[in-house]
Amino acid sequence: MAIQKRKSTPKSRGRAHGRVAAAGTPSKGISEESPKGVRLNRFLAEQGLGSRRACDSMVLEGSVEVDGKPMLEPGFRVTPEHQVSVDGEPVKKVRRLYYVFHKPTGVLCTESPREKRPKVSDFLEAMVPGRVFMVGRLDEDSSGLLLLTNDGDFSELMTHPRHGIWKTYEALVAGVVDAAMLKKMKGGVYLDGKKVVPKKMRVVRKTRNTTRVEVVLGEGVNREVRRLFARFGFKVKRLTRVRVGNLGLKGLRKGGLRPLTLEERDSLVSLARK
DSSP, rough: OOOOOOOOOOOTTTTOBBBOOOOOOOOOOOOOOOOOOTTTTHHHTTTSSHHHHHHHHHHHTOEEEETEEEEEOTEEEEEEOOOEEEEEEEEOOOOOOEEEEEEEEBOOOOTTTOOSOOOOHHHHHHSOBBBBBEESSOOOEEEEEEEEEHHHHHHHHHGGGGGOOOEEEEEESSSSSHHHHHHHHHHHHETEEEOOOOOOEEEEESSSSSHHHHHHHSSSSSTHHHHHHHHHHHHHHHHHEETTEEOOTOOTTTTTTEEEOOOHHHHHHHHTTT
């Protein structure tokens, strides 16, 4: 099965983010290894409709039909004989796409049609068609590395803390962060009920009024870097995500987009499965 282009509807907005060019590897879709098929949420994720969590919501809100009947069970086993549709359109097999984007400051990670400010999708629409969604997000005032894909399993590997894909940031902080303060910050803080403990923190450069600090985190809590510094009285003036796992921004200008090489993708997946 390959996926057709879906028109944006109130139910589907925000699931796909822009269009990109490139060849990916064909999606397996229905697993040939299991005669009993695969879970519906996984099947939808494999067809590029979002992360598994997003596909769960899609099913539970009644957007998905199997053989012409509404299906509200994300765990329903789909086989090659089943006909699956989303918002009335048949789901067909897609080519898997994997991209790295250098998000500039002032660009939003949103797909709201009412939003008039610059969005990530604005940088993608000029490319060759292909649906992708963002793997994690960066806030408007932050810049740096953002992964884009239509592979829900890859997205889950890159974002769930249990897989250990660490994100590296460079934060320009107002004020001087000395060794004693850095030690306190390394002890971590509670954010949204989770203990956020940096894997690594080091001072890269100091001036009279600012400190550039490298921070490595993996919890995925909203605005975790800014909130970590704020707990200790520091304001982040500029924040850049420079690395995800072992993937960096080398040679990619702000606003630039390129496909991941097969070696880069496989290296990230292997890192997540260690």
